[in-house]
Amino acid sequence: MAIMNDPANGVSIAIIGRIMFITAMLLFLSVDGHLIVLLQLKQSFTHWPLDSLFPFSSIDYVLKMVSWMFATGLLVAMPAIVVMLLSNITFGLMNKAAPALNVFALGFPMTMLLGLFA
Template structure:
């Protein structure tokens, strides 16, 4: 009969289970994979497959007593690191969601909402279009492969049991304004154009008070707003590359990768 000692069990837990918690936490919280479109069972199977694939290349893991308090601390640390990596990616995707909501409110489409199948909430249609666009761009430009590369590298730059990165988490909290600022920068031309259109309608109302501006202004604002969004799509790829580079570099800095 096969007998395993406490040291062998601890070595197996340290070499497989501890990295699995970091990988699983990232996949459960990151965009695309961590949404409601992908079931938790599929995400768990994917985490197991990734862990098995990269386990031979990982550095030596500490020996862990499964019933020790130190094991609970290390597991909590691995989960926290994975969640923070997924949180950075969520911030990057929310730039385009907020940008679409801002444009929708300015052009009068804020009431036109639909259920987001990824998050299970109602969002404006323009915001949903932007989210679909950034998802396709992220997958087409192999952003998910870069994330997995940073994840594998994080076990070398941020090994298991190295301690909590309090400075990195505080830095993330201080940069939350980057999301709103980037969203405003993304839709600033569209907001400016819609503001000029609204000012023109205001001048028309003062010049001809008998003109019912609401009957013609609202549909005209919708049509011109959609046209402006269509024109702005030509520059969204350049903006995406800038924001994606900043987010992925931010992800590398959080795990101290080069």
């Protein structure tokens, strides 16, 4: 029911969604996520300089660039992957220990909340 009108963009935004967005942004800044992204951006210019049109001199260089790209993506995504894996393992153990309880009713919202925080 609580909708905030945004006249600049001409859309209506849920206030809870805006609070979650601000919280996630502040959490991202507090764990220095912006510095990691900027560092990886700086390193990308050393791997592919702006003054060279096509710096791929050999297949070894292409493989090194692709491996660096995947390693960087994994570095940025690893905290969220670990949190989600631990969450799913925990809910799986809870479901195995107490099958009469409906763990999935609690598990899906908690997993989404943990994913948001991760």
